[in-house]
Amino acid sequence: MSVEKLLKNRVSIRAFLDKSIPEGTLENIFFNAQLSPSNCNVQPWQICVVSGESQEALKAQFMQTLMSGGKPNPDFNWLPKYEGLHRERQFGSANALYSSIGVAREDKKARQMAMVRNWQFFDAPYAVFFTMDKYLDIMGAVDLGIYAQTLSLLLTEQGIGSCMQGALGQFPDPVRKILKLPDDRGILFGMSFGYADENAAINETKTDRATLDSAVAFFN
Numbered sequence: 001m002s003v004e005k006l007l008k009n010r011v012s013i014r015a016f017l018d019k020s021i022p023e024g025t026l027e028n029i030f031f032n033a034q035l036s037p038s039n040c041n042v043q044p045w046q047i048c049v050v051s052g053e054s055q056e057a058l059k060a061q062f063m064q065t066l067m068s069g070g071k072p073n074p075d076f077n078w079l080p081k082y083e084g085l086h087r088e089r090q091f092g093s094a095n096a097l098y099s100s101i102g103v104a105r106e107d108k109k110a111r112q113m114a115m116v117r118n119w120q121f122f123d124a125p126y127a128v129f130f131t132m133d134k135y136l137d138i139m140g141a142v143d144l145g146i147y148a149q150t151l152s153l154l155l156t157e158q159g160i161g162s163c164m165q166g167a168l169g170q171f172p173d174p175v176r177k178i179l180k181l182p183d184d185r186g187i188l189f190g191m192s193f194g195y196a197d198e199n200a201a202i203n204e205t206k207t208d209r210a211t212l213d214s215a216v217a218f219f220n
């Protein structure tokens with residue numbers, strides 16, 4: 001599949017089938033994702049792929065944290081308050097998501113419940129945590145973002161759906177605890193993935209993009 005086709009096919013998937021990915025396919029995807037470029041080729045990504053018991057344990061720990069009123073404490077500066085046009089686009093994507101599942105804007109409870117699905121990995125059978133040494137900060141974040149997009153396109157090529165999730169970096173302590181990661185390891189964000197449930201309304205969410213001339217300037 002051409003890169004253009006992959007880009008057009010990839011959309012965020014938030015409902016999955018309970019279906020395993022063949023081990024060889026999974027390994028090959030992550031093998032190829034290693035080809036991602038990084039600043040000075042430092043390859044700062046430390047990728048944790050979770051499924052089965054470790055994923056269940058994480059889900060339970062996230063739920064416990066949420067139920068006990070735990071507040072997000074991301075390792076990195078990930079509590080942006082978007083402004084102006086960015087804020088409008090943020091609302092636009094939230095509205096697209098909630099209207100696909102028939103949740104009204106004023107129905108705060110239903111929106112919160114939909115948000116909680118993030119920490120249940122949308123019932124995806126696999127998830128990834130994109131982690132790196134904390135000291136790397138923005139230098140590493142750039143590289144991890146590039147890695148994540150590479151991964152999402154490799155998954156798309158294999159007919160596997162995914163959703164990147166800043167939400168998965170909001171409660172890093174349970175992740176470090178359950179995956180036995182050192183204290184100096186930061187959890188930047190994550191991604192749930194698996195075969196898409198083609199019948200799920202939430203997977204019909206459509207987002208748009210700004211026009212070329214509002215995003216790109218060509219200088220001669």
Ligand SMILES: Cc1cc2nc3c(=O)[nH]c(=O)nc-3n(C[C@H](O)[C@H](O)[C@H](O)COP(=O)(O)O)c2cc1C
Pocket residue numbers: 010011012014093118163164165166167168189205207
């Ligand atoms: C870095 C990053 C973090 C994201 N975090 C979340 C998230 O926590 N939960 C979620 O449902 N979607 C999340 N998304 C998905 C975006 O909402 C989605 O990519 C955007 O609305 C465009 O839609 P599309 O992916 O279908 O093209 C995230 C995407 C990116 C790139």
